Amino acid sequence: MKRRIFDIIQIGQKGDFASRAFDLGIVIVILVNIATMILQTFDELANYQNVFVVVETVTIVLFIAEYILRLWTAEYLYPTSHRAKAVLRFMISFDGIIELFTILPFFFMSGFVAFRLLRVVRIFHLFRINSYTDSFHVIKSVLYEKRNQLVSSIFIIVVLMFASSLFMYSAEHSAQPQAFKNAFSGLWWSMSTLLTVGYGDIYPITAIGRIMAIFIAFLGVGVVAIPTGIISAGFVEQYRKEQDSTNNDLQRIHTIIIDIDSQWLGHTVAEIEQQYPVNILLRQKGKYAIKADSNDVVSLEDVLTVYQYEEPHIQKKSQS
Template sequence: MAKKFKRRVFLILEAKEHKQTFSRVCEYFLIFLIISNTLAACIESIEEIFEAYKIWFIAFNRFSISIFTLEYLLRVWSCTSIEKYQHPIWGRLQYILTPLAIIDLIAVLPFYFPYNRADFRSVKLFGLIRFLQLLKLGRYSRGIKILTQVIRLRQEELILTLNIVIFLLISASSLIYFVEHEAQPDKFPHIPAAMWWGIITLTTVGYGDVYPITPLGKVLGGILALLGIGLFALPAGLIASGFTEVITANKKSNQILFPKICPHCGKPIDQPSHHPSDLEH
């Protein structure tokens, strides 16, 4: 009985019992709490509003952290009901080291550490950690799950493209440094500083704060900008084709697992008919 209850708790928290009303309520409540925390962190940056409603903001933050902490502890406690994590020690440790569990821990653990509120860096870090709670939505968002599948499907091509971009960035930054350093020692003092120009040019953003003034530097900048237009279109095309493949595969999987049944003959509607009598109904 206890094992069955533990498994039920884990499936509810993992949002894998969508047909159960209580599971949907828990899922929607956690999503609402995550989004509300993110909005509260944004509004708290307005000093006038934060000072006027400081008590309410602090109370809501403590309530949210309590809920997220309870959620994390229940996940770790109930994960042993799954065969993959069934060992009481190593199974829980394996679950704790999963990416989503690490995100859940990061979202709550720093709030239990003492920090100096007078230190501006501590306050900024505290605010940044609150925004990390938004990553918890990855557990419930179907779009993020599909994006993860797409990245896994196209990871080799994306890594290859990233390698090309890094090679081109380092090469262009090194060349522009040697070309422009004497003419603009303050703008191109060293190669790492020249990489800022390389990134802005390669992405064709062009802020205009740093730009070449020598003829050779202008030619190099033009070539890099043209290469950037084509190079940055590659990841977009790879991800777009990956989305098409993943969505098509998911639709076919849903048709196999949950086929539409004709109420008259009891046969699957989504499957092509192979007999003339199948078309009569």
């Protein structure tokens, strides 16, 4: 039963109705919870606050139940770890943290401002909707594979932001001490300039400041494009890997008809697989195709479905 519960609460396969229904139910609960949080901010709906509280409480209870089930079945998610370590690994994983942030804000809806701000964190459990799709896993794999390049590009952006902020503070502080009263003011300007946001609330007025701003603005256009290019290249590489994998599998599957000249005629499946770099998957005689057994003897006019590890030198009548 525990194993079955684990299978149900994981991402469902197409043939598993219970698991797919659970996924759909969780998505609906997430959307209802987010919609309730948004509707609670409308003054026009103040008369329905009690209804919103009830709906929110029900959805949170469902989230808590799911979180407990995931902790209970964590040993199946991490089979190489003992139970306590598996539970801890899930709690500090991305999905575990998101689920915890889904629950915690409900218990801190009043009190200090920092606690009330936790309610906004609940929006992050929308990521869990994406976790039920293959596209989200592709994004995660691309970001993970390109993590070193992304960190390097972000480091370059941060260094340029600090350098340009200090330059601009030095050039503009004397002319407009209220706008550039410290290095942080320069950092705010450099962030909005390098990231091409351009709020316009702080801007240089001196000649040297404007000259530097021109170079920094041009530099920002190129710098911001670096992580974008890295991620785009990662998606292209991932797409090519998937295509190559699919094409290679299709190219390695052969249908071979055994004739009188075949080198395989009269040999068993086991002997052929030992001598040639192939794996015989199916053996068809007439209308019927069966799984190839290692003791089967290949006879005349047999039709074999073969997985080829590399290009072997085989004599065959036809191939598709």
